[in-house]
Each structure stands twice: as structure tokens, then as C-alpha cells.
Amino acid sequence: MAPGVPSIKIIEPKSSADPDGEESRDNFGKVKFAVPSKSSKRVGHMSFAPPLAVDRGQDRLANPSVRASPVERRRKKVALKPGHSAVDWERSKKNEDVRKIDPSSFPMRITKAQLKQHHSGKDCWISLGGKVYNITNYLDYHPGGREILVDNSGADGTMMFQRYHPWVSFEKILDACFIGFLV
Numbered sequence: 097m098a099p100g101v102p103s104i105k106i107i108e109p110k111s112s113a114d115p116d117g118e119e120s121r122d123n124f125g126k127v128k129f130a131v132p133s134k135s136s137k138r139v140g141h142m143s144f145a146p147p148l149a150v151d152r153g154q155d156r157l158a159n160p161s162v163r164a165s166p167v168e169r170r171r172k173k174v175a176l177k178p179g180h181s182a183v184d185w186e187r188s189k190k191n192e193d194v195r196k197i198d199p200s201s202f203p204m205r206i207t208k209a210q211l212k213q214h215h216s217g218k219d220c221w222i223s224l225g226g227k228v229y230n231i232t233n234y235l236d237y238h239p240g241g242r243e244i245l246v247d248n249s250g251a252d253g254t255m256m257f258q259r260y261h262p263w264v265s266f267e268k269i270l271d272a273c274f275i276g277f278l279v
């Protein structure tokens with residue numbers, strides 16, 4: 097290197113021709129530059145990181161055969177009917193009898209066999225965390241759509257619920273729909 101002239105070295109990916117192992121994944125894409133000074137040989141680093149995560153959305157636009165990740169495949173939000181937002185649900189559950197059971201039997205003790213009988217869009221019960229909810233009125237307010245709820249009704253939906261959205265508080269959203277315990 098000529099005295100006083102900075103030098104730049106671009107590090108290439110590791111190869112068999114690199115016995116020193118300098119060209120590791122960490123170094124890939126880094127530009128190494130040396131700035132000579134009067135008293136010392138100081139060496140600095142400037143880096144541009146190669147993208148580690150591929151933008152799958154963009155990839156798919158360019159190449160439709162690229163498949164969505166499992167998480168992307170799960171996220172299927174549906175368009176809710178007008179007047180069916182989360183705020184509307186809060187209002188609706190206060191103004192209507194969403195339990196639809198005999199108040200004298202509340203809270204009910206519900207067997208699996210009983211639960212199984214309420215597995216339709218017009219009569220829809222689901223067990224979550226050992227509690228049973230009548231979600232018939234909630235169906236049209238569910239951001240994931242009514243179909244997936246009806247499909248999982250009449251049974252214990254805890255696993256499915258947790259799989260899709262563990263951050264959602266069903267106890268809060270469905271408080272008015274609570275009808276009893278699974279026994």
C-alpha cells in the first residue's frame with residue numbers, strides 16, 4: 097500500500113481458497129478499510145448487511161410459486177359486516193340476552209355430550225379453558241370469520257384458540273356469553 101493512501105478490501109463469502117477463515121458469514125458483505133496515520137496503523141470497518149430475512153410477499157409477487165409461511169397461511173382475517181366491529185360487539189352483548197339459557201340453571205354443568213349438541217351457526221357453544229360459552233351471537237363479530245368458529249364449536253376449542261391468537265382475552269370478550277363449566 098502506498099503511504100498515506102487509504103485501501104479498501106471487500107470481503108467475499110468463505111471459500112476453500114480462504115484458508116484463514118476470515119470470510120465468515122459475519123464478515124460477508126463488510127467493507128474493510130485501512131486509514132494510515134502517522135503514528136499507528138488504525139483499521140476501521142464499515143458494513144452493509146446482506147438481507148437475512150427474505151421478504152416473502154415481494155417474492156411471491158415476482159414468483160407465485162413461492163409459498164406462504166405457516167404463520168402467513170394462518171392469518172385469514174375476514175371482512176366483517178358493517179356494524180360488527182369490536183365496539184359494536186361490546187354494545188350488543190350488553191343489550192341482548194346472549195346466553196340464551198334458563199337463568200335459573202346458570203351456571204350450568206355441561207357434559208361433553210351436551211356440548212356436542214350445540215354445533216351449528218344458530219346454536220353454537222364452545223368450551224374454552226374449561227368454561228363453556230354460547231358464541232352464537234358473537235359469530236358475526238369474529239375477525240377470523242364465523243365458519244372457523246362454527247367448525248370448532250360443540251367441543252373444546254382451547255387448543256385451536258391458543259394456536260391462532262393466544263394474546264386474545266376470550267374471558268373479557270365473551271364474558272356475557274359464559275353459560276357454565278365443562279364437567
Ligand code: HEM
Pocket residue numbers: 170171172173174231238239240241244245248253254256257260261264265266267269270
Ligand atoms: C376456537 C376457534 C377459533 C379459531 C380457529 C379462530 C381463528 C381466528 C383467525 C383465523 C383469526 C384471523 C387471523 C388473525 O388475526 O390472526 C382470528 C382472529 C381473531 N379471533 Fe379468533 N378463532 C377462534 C376463536 C375465537 C374466539 C372464541 C374469540 C373470542 C373471544 C376469538 C377472537 C378473535 C379476535 C379478537 C381476533 C382478532 C385478532 C387480532 O386482530 O389480533 N376467536 N381468529
